[in-house]
Each structure stands twice: as C-alpha cells, then as structure tokens.
Amino acid sequence: MKLKKGDLALEFSLPDQDGKTHSINDYRGKWVLLYFYPKDFTPGCTKEACSIRDSWKNAKKYSLSVLGISFDTSASHKKFAEKYELPFALLSDPEKVVLKKYGVWGKKSFLGKTFMGTLRTSFLINPEGKISKVYEKVKPDTHIVQVLADLKSLK
Numbered sequence: 026m027k028l029k030k031g032d033l034a035l036e037f038s039l040p041d042q043d044g045k046t047h048s049i050n051d052y053r054g055k056w057v058l059l060y061f062y063p064k065d066f067t068p069g070c071t072k073e074a075c076s077i078r079d080s081w082k083n084a085k086k087y088s089l090s091v092l093g094i095s096f097d098t099s100a101s102h103k104k105f106a107e108k109y110e111l112p113f114a115l116l117s118d119p120e121k122v123v124l125k126k127y128g129v130w131g132k133k134s135f136l137g138k139t140f141m142g143t144l145r146t147s148f149l150i151n152p153e154g155k156i157s158k159v160y161e162k163v164k165p166d167t168h169i170v171q172v173l174a175d176l177k178s179l180k
Contacts, residue, residue, distance in 0.1 A: 027128050028127060028128060029156065029159060030156055030157065030159060031155060031156065032155065032156050033154055033155055033156075034057075034059070034148065034150045034154050034155065034156055035049070035123075036049055037049055037123045039094065039118055040099050041099065041102065041114040041115060042102035042106045042114070042115050043099075047092060047114055047116055049150070050154070052090050052092075052150070053152065055088060055090050056090065056150070056151060056176060056180075057091070057150040058077075058084075058089055058091045058092070058147060058148075058149055058172055059094065059147065059148045060077075060093050060146075060147040060163070061094050061095065061127065061129040061143055061144070061145065061146050061147065062074070062094070062095050062143060062145055063095060063143040063145065064097060064143075065095065065097045065102060065115075066101075066105055069165045070095070070165070072165040073163070073169075074109055074111055074115075075109055075111075076165065076167070077091055077093075077111075077113065077168075077169045078110065078113075080169045080170070080173065081112050081113075083173055084173065087173065087177070089172075089176060090113075091113035091114070092115075092116055093113065093114070093115045093116065094115075094117075094123060094124070095117075095118065095143060096118050096119050096143065097119075098117055098119060102117055124143055130144070131144050144162075145162065145163045145165070146159070146160060146162075147159075147160040147163055147168065147172070149172060149175060149176065149179075151179070160172070
C-alpha cells in the first residue's frame with residue numbers, strides 16, 4: 026500500500042537509540058518529518074542525517090520533530106547518533122514491520138543486482154497526524170532544505 030498526501034499517518038511503536046519507545050501518536054499537535062533510510066554509517070545516510078543535524082536550528086524554528094527509521098539495531102543507531110552528534114531520534118525496526126507498513130521496503134538495484142531494501146522515502150506529517158507531503162527518491166544532502174521550504178509554505 027502506498028501512502029499519499031491526506032492519509033492518516035499509520036501508528037507504530039519503536040525504540041530509539043537510547044531504548045525510549047516512540048509512537049507516531051506521541052507527536053500529535055506537532056509537525057513531524059518521518060524519514061526512512063537504508064543503513065547507519067553508509068555515505069548517503071550519513072549525508073542525510075548530518076544535513077538534518079546542520080539545519081536543526083531552522084527545523085526547531087518550525088517546531089519540527091524528526092524521526093529517522095531503519096532496520097538497524099538501537100545499538101547501531103546509538104553509535105551512529107553519537108559519532109555524528111545527531112539531535113533527533115533514530116528508531117529501530119529490525120523486523121521491518123513499519124518499513125513494510127509505510128510501503129518503503131521494496132526492490133532496489135545496484136551494480137546490476139536487484140535486491141530488497143529500504144527505499145529512501147520521507148513523510149511530512151502535520152499536527153493533525155495527516156501526511157502533508159511524501160518525498161520519494163530523496164536526495165540526501167538537500168532533502169532537509171526542501172522539507173523546510175515546504176513546511177514554511179504549509180504553515
């Protein structure tokens with residue numbers, strides 16, 4: 026199932042890098058960037074996380090909460106968050122339940138090989154819990170700039 030603009034964000038409950046459980050319903054009343062990424066410490070994922078970190082002050086001006094989700098463990102997320110000083114939650118979905126629920130687990134190809142993996146996709150969720158924008162095939166280094174521009178126009 027592909028989620029689209031106007032759909033209600035699907036409920037989930039996942040642990041972050043510190044073992045704290047997060048539910049999408051915990052963020053009602055706030056804007057949320059829910060971003061799905063393939064793997065901690067890979068070049069694209071590191072670029073994306075660090076660009077969000079570097080734009081953190083601007084994100085906070087818009088009261089934007091950020092939740093990153095991958096199938097990495099909470100321990101991997103902790104190392105990743107500490108190494109790059111990430112100020113937001115990274116949620117662990119090793120069973121890929123939420124990845125599949127949000128339709129971001131799918132076929133990918135690299136160097137002529139096809140495999141299943143996380144499709145780099147983000148959802149901008151409004152304070153009512155509805156999806157305001159879906160970002161597919163995200164460009165890691167410029168994604169947050171696009172999100173903040175969209176947020177500015179939506180507020």
